[in-house]
Amino acid sequence: MAAATLPDTDQIWEWLSQVPDPEIPVISLTDLGIIRDVAWQGDTLVVTVTPTYSGCPATSVIxxxxxxxxxxxGIEKLELKRQLAPAWTTDWITPEGRDKLRAYGIAPPVDGTAADGVLAGRIARLTGESNLTIQCPRCGSTHTRKVSQFGSTPCKASYRCNDCLEPFDYFKCI
Amino acid sequence: MPSLPDMTTPNLSELAGKALAESGHVTVPAPDAGQEQFSEWLQRMGDNALILGHRASEWCGHAPALEEDIALANQALDLIGQCQLWLGLAAEVEAKGGDADRLAYLRDAGAFRNLLLVELPNGDFGMTLMRQFLFDAFHHTLLLALKTSSDSRVADIAAKAEKEVAYHLERSADLVIRLGDGTAESHNRMQAALTKLWSYTGEMFADDAVDQAMADAGIAPLPSTLKAAWEKTVTAVLDEATLVPPASAWQHGITGSGGGKKGVHTEHLGYILAEMQFLQRAYPGARW
Incomplete structure (x- = not known):
């Protein structure tokens, strides 16, 4: 491929924004924030991808x-690079991605609430109210409760709405 | 457990190495003997994650509630993912060819470096959860310290794993409190688990020559320096859970030549490996 015909990186980003996440197909890989860089090295396109969870089985499918x-x-020479650092965080999910998640029935992550292993707050929460308000993606109620910290895929937790009584997934914060 | 002669067929690794090399996934850099201790330490990290991940996965389809089943399987997945990163780096450092799979599938029990705690049978659900909590509290403290490792590859893996393990710790602490401070039955089971497992916690903080070499190189903290932070977390949670560790307990694996870090394991590890390694042993280099 002659250098003059290489598509520019904006075009590549646009193409990647059309690639759905294999497990939550309503959002794209760029919505998820896992594409860290797109660059040409000579006539080879290098796409840098960061994994969501270390053991996520979708990684190879992605x-x-x-x-x-x-x-x-039409990209002929392509290299996929895995980049661990900085580690992916749910804070990188785009605002559009969050809207799509909500519309799909998955409560999007609440920024800045990732587990930090500091247990004093956790113990207080167990005996009282949760300090985290998760909105039901179906009826919008904030009267919800956690059923399990883990859900149907490595990136989700299970919640239930106390008003409309529907169970729903909440995007796990890391 | 005595190693079985036919499980260590001398040319098995070689055959698997060849198969891997032919599939084009192997780079064989020049061996560097100076990296031996580093590789040894990386295998300790990887083996803890691998064996505990395997134990957690044994609950798949058997846990007392669907949510717990899913949670344990997800945790197992996180741990196996972390194991791939640690053992992948160990294989790279060791430079004997092959990858994380070679270390996971082709070493015999005596070459595994995991703590005895993680290889113990799951027991009841209380035992599984208590073990997970005691290990999570240690694992999280260790990973936090490793985020500032002098080796950027170690720091990167630790930063990734620490987020996942913080999540594990919140869950296991939560359940230890709920069940410890729950019904008489759940309390008794959690107390029995704590009493049994406590004698396996000392090994986490026992320093040896490999640990000293890692500390000298700024790669990892001395395990003994993590104990105070671990005790703080564990004491707070156990108090809340109305559980009491045994007043004095002899500790496994920290005297003489014993202990998982040195490759001297309980009889339970061999059974895990027999199941986990069967396919690669029977069909070296098999891929799918």
């Missing part, structure tokens, strides 16, 4: 999907 999408757009 890499395959990126490769398939970019090859479909």
């Amino acid at each position: 890499n395959l999907d990126i490769e398939a999408a970019l090859r479909g757009h």
Whole structure:
């Protein structure tokens, strides 16, 4: 491929924004915030991806999907780089991504509430009210409770709405 | 457990290495003997995650409630993911070829470096949770310290894993309190678990020559320096849970030549490996 015909990185970002997350297909990989960099090194396109959870089984599927999408757009030389640091955080999910999650029935993460392993607050919460208000994505009620800290995929926790009584997923904060 | 001669067929690693090399996933850098202790330490990190992850996965389909089943399986997934990072780096440092899979699937029990605590059978749900809590509290304190490791690869893995383990710790502490300060039955089971497992906690904080070398290089803290922070977390949670550790307890694995960090394991580890390694032992280099 001649250098003059290489698509610019804005175009690549646009293509990547069309690649859905394999487990939550309503949001794209760029919504999720896991594409850290897109750059040309000579005539090779280098896409840097950071994993969500260390053991997330979707990681290899994500890499395959990126490769398939970019090859479909005519990219011939492609390198996928894994980048661990800085570690991915749910704070990187875009505002559009959060709207899409909510519309899909998954309560988006509340920023700045990631587990920090400081247990004093946790113990206080157990005996009293939660300091975290998770809104039901169906009826909008904030009268909800945690059913389990883990859910159907590595990135979700299970909640239930006390008003509309529907169970729902909440995006786990890390 | 005595090692079985036919499980250590001399050319098994070689065969698997060849199969991996042919599949194009292997780079074999020049060996560096000076990295031996570093690799040893990385295997301790990876093996703790691997073996505890395997134990947690044994609950899949058997936990007392669907939510608990899912939580344990998710935790197992986090731990196996972390294991891949640690053992991947260990294989790179060790420079004998192969990858994390070679270390996970082709070492025999005597070459595993995990703490005895994580290889103990799951017991009842109380035992599983108490073990998870005692380990999570240690694991989190350790990972926090490793975020400032002089080796950036270690610091990067630790920063990633620390977020996940903070989440594990919140859950296990939560459940230890709920069940300890729960019904008479749940309290008794949690107390029995604590009494049994306490004698396996000393090994987490016992320093040896490898730990000293890591501390000297600024790669990792001496385990003994983590004990105060661990005790603070554990005491706060156990108090809330109305549980009491045994007043004095002999500690496994910290005297003489014994202990998981030195590769001297309980009889339970061999059974885990027999199940976990069967496929790679029977069909070296198999991929799917």
